[in-house]
Amino acid sequence: DAGITQSPRYKITETGRQVTLMCHQTWSHSYMFWYRQDLGHGLRLIYYSAAADITDKGEVPDGYVVSRSKTENFPLTLESATRSQTSVYFCASSWGADGYTFGSGTRLTVV
Amino acid sequence: AQTVTQSQPEMSVQEAETVTLSCTYDTSENNYYLFWYKQPPSRQMILVIRQEAYKQQNATENRFSVNFQKAAKSFSLKISDSQLGDTAMYFCAFSDTDKYIFGTGTRLKVLA
Numbered sequence: 229d230a231g232i233t234q235s236p237r238y239k240i241t242e243t244g245r246q247v248t249l250m251c252h253q254t255w256s257h258s259y260m261f262w263y264r265q266d267l268g269h270g271l272r273l274i275y276y277s278a279a280a281d282i283t284d285k286g287e288v289p290d291g292y293v294v295s296r297s298k299t300e301n302f303p304l305t306l307e308s309a310t311r312s313q314t315s316v317y318f319c320a321s322s323w324g325a326d327g328y329t330f331g332s333g334t335r336l337t338v339v
Numbered sequence: 340a341q342t343v344t345q346s347q348p349e350m351s352v353q354e355a356e357t358v359t360l361s362c363t364y365d366t367s368e369n370n371y372y373l374f375w376y377k378q379p380p381s382r383q384m385i386l387v388i389r390q391e392a393y394k395q396q397n398a399t400e401n402r403f404s405v406n407f408q409k410a411a412k413s414f415s416l417k418i419s420d421s422q423l424g425d426t427a428m429y430f431c432a433f434s435d436t437d438k439y440i441f442g443t444g445t446r447l448k449v450l451a
Contacts, residue, residue: 259437270345270430270441278437286438318384324437327374330384 231255234319234331241309241338249304249334251319257329259322260302262286262294264315265333271318277302309338341366343433345442352421353450359406360416360445362431369393371435373407373414378428378444387429390414421449 232253241247253260258279263271263286273286275294283294291313293305302321306313319331342365352358364373375387390398390407397405402422406415418425426449431442 261438263441268443270343270443271439272441273438276438316382320384320439322437327372327386327389328384328439333382333384335382 232319232321232329232331234317234334236334237332239334239336241306241336243310243338244308247306247309247336249306249317249319249336251302251304251331253300253302253319253321253329255321255329256299257321257323258299259324260296261320261322261328262292262302262304263318263320264288264313265318266315274304274317306336309336311338314338341368341433341435341440343431343440343442345431345445347445348443349446349448351448351450352418354421354423356421357417357419358421358447360418360429360431360447362414362416362442364412364414364431364433364440366412366433366435368435371433373405374432374434374439375403375405375414375416376430376432377425378430379424379426384430388416418447423449423451425449 235250261276262274277283277296317334320328322328344363371392373390377385402419432439
């Protein structure tokens with residue numbers, strides 16, 4: 229089915245470990261985004277990408293790394309997880325400003 | 340920088356009644372988009388309604404409608420004939436380029 233797929237849906241990891249959240253879209257959308265959702269903060273932009281091999285920082289990029297070697301994939305890596313990175317992570321894609329398609333989210337717990 | 344403010348952290352409404360969720364935003368741009376997203380307990384983000392700033396007519400989608408006041412930078416969501424399935428978190432969002440800015444959300448509970 230066409231759409232945007234995030235994996236895993238749930239993840240528990242230990243402080244200091246590296247973890248990668250996966251995002252795959254089949255729409256061939258140019259833009260892809262990573263947001264984190266925290267109570268009282270809504271959704272905040274971590275990183276985004278306008279096309280393959282083009283990425284840029286959002287509002288809260290520290291501690292995260294992204295890559296986009298192919299248009300359809302946009303993985304998010306936490307290089308050394310911290311408890312403050314416990315959150316729900318959403319991937320989204322779009323053609324432009326007029327509408328996002330969201331993935332179903334990854335709940336990450338860092339213990 | 341653009342900002343989006345949702346001043347009502349929680350609201351409740353009786354089934355079949357009408358409720359209005361508030362959203363204000365700040366921008367110096369003239370052309371932009373505004374959105375309301377619903378997030379039920381399943382966590383999925385569902386687009387409820389979209390408004391293009393250059394259109395003066397308020398957007399409607401079935402029981403959902405907006406009151407878009409461009410000069411006041413206000414974008415409220417009205418839900419008519421509330422249903423139990425409307426219980427969710429609602430986010431207001433703004434976009435003038437390719438990135439969204441979200442409000443902090445309003446948790447709506449529909450009471451039987």
